[in-house]
Amino acid sequence: MGSTTTGQVVLLATGGTIASRNDSSAGATLAADAGSTVLAAAGQNVPAVEVVDLMQKGSYLLTFDDMLSVCTGIRTALESPETLGVVVTHGTDTMEETGYLADLLHDDSRPVVFTGAQRAADSQEPDGPANLRGAITLAASPEARGRGALIVFDGEVFALPGTRKTETSRLHAFGNPDRGSAGSVSSTGVVELGPAPERPSPLPPPPSGSSVRVDIVPSYPGADATLFAAALDAGARGIVLEATGLGNANAELCDAVRAAVRDGVVVVTSTRVHAGPVYGVYGAGGGKTLEDAGAVPSGLLRPSQARTLLHALLALGLPPDDVARHVRERGRP
Ligand SMILES: NC(=O)C[C@H](N)C(=O)O
The missing domain is CATH 3.40.50.40 (Rossmann fold)
Known part of the structure; x- marks a missing residue:
């Protein structure tokens, strides 16, 4: 098992399909669930998970400042020595952008793991709960340290540079065509990772509210x-x-x-x-x-x-x- 039970994982919830349900008045699927609901759907967790609700948005709505506020949330979560790692639940459309920004700024050895879902929380067989269990396991895993930010999706782990959404609706939504997979997390919580790639030095956090276009x-x-x-x-x-x-x-x-x-x-x-x-x-x-x-x-x-x-x-x-x-x-x- 790749997890440890001392300390806790911090879950930063931002919305996305993992938190979405059909809204009959809108006739569309919308981000609706708080992080506690997203976590509850994943079942019993070891280690403990602290939930922080950052926003409730489809990721196609995010701005650069929203992405920066996710990065600030990560920094804040890592201020506590009790934090083993951070999970970010996020829409899949732009996970490759926010995840990459988090990776560029990450200056801590503890893992930051992004995940989400292709099927909404109220679908018959949602994929979010299993993805979240995998992300929590990976975030608590000593093997995942020193690798920057990661995406875990449908059991596969990806380093952020070069990773992108490669499928619009299939459950295996992400790929890294040039660098391939970084490893896997099984449904029983077994973490297997390849050699850790060298990482460039982290960038300082850019200011929010900048007018750069x-x-x-x-x-x-x-x-x-x-x-x-x-x-x-x-x-x-x-x-x-x-x-x-x-x-x-x-x-x-x-x-x-x-x-x-x-x-x-x-x-x-x-x-x-x-x-x-x-x-x-x-x-x-x-x-x-x-x-x-x-x-x-x-x-x-x-x-x-x-x-x-x-x-x-x-x-x-x-x-x-x-x-x-x-x-x-x-x-x-
Ligand atoms: N599967 C998803 O999460 C897509 C969703 N539209 C989003 O990016 O928020």
Whole structure:
């Protein structure tokens, strides 16, 4: 067994499908359950679990400040030496963003484990209770220490960098196409983890309430610079290009990138492809032209996590060169 019975796990509840029920007046599924209800559905827990309700939202509604307040909740929970680890129940849509931000800021060896559900709490066979049991076991597990933030879902454990939601509705909702699984937690509480990867040094927590804007702009056959220009007009200080293939766009987008970078905007090239690194090879508007125009290739980071990292770095007030260095380092395969 991977758990210990001294101390407690702190459960930070934020909403998501694990806390959702059908609302007949809205004719839709909505986050409704408090953390205590979510925990009760998981049954008897060893070790003890303290519940903190942070918010009750579908994760598709979260703002960057909401994500930061989850990170603050984690820090607060870890102030007590009695805390063995932290579980965050969270909607799956944007778990890869909040989990990645928590991982970037995590400066404690104790585990932070994100989990949620694909089926609502009032469905016939909800998956949330088993996921939560796995998360509590992992959060209390000495083997999970020193690994930053993790996701546990359908018995599988993932480190955050590169992990994303890969299924809209199947129970096995998450994958890490480049790095694979970090291990497993069985239904009987057996934790098995592979070797712990090296972790970059933690970032300081960015201030909340910052007005930094970071957008994602796609490239596709026939794309022009209209959306890119709209992001700049809206005040974006950072833009993630969701490019094609290895990270390619076209001549018009490259020209727009060159001008934006000259004005101090940080542009990161990511890709719509699900696996493999982004790097500059092709000219005439491809990834090499983008790099020559000043865009920073995201390595293994996909748009969701590249955007999270860029937002955090810009909110910290780092100058563009330092932002670029961090993106290269943290995206490196
Ligand atoms: N399965 C889920 O949790 C999806 C939900 N819509 C959310 O992200 O909050």
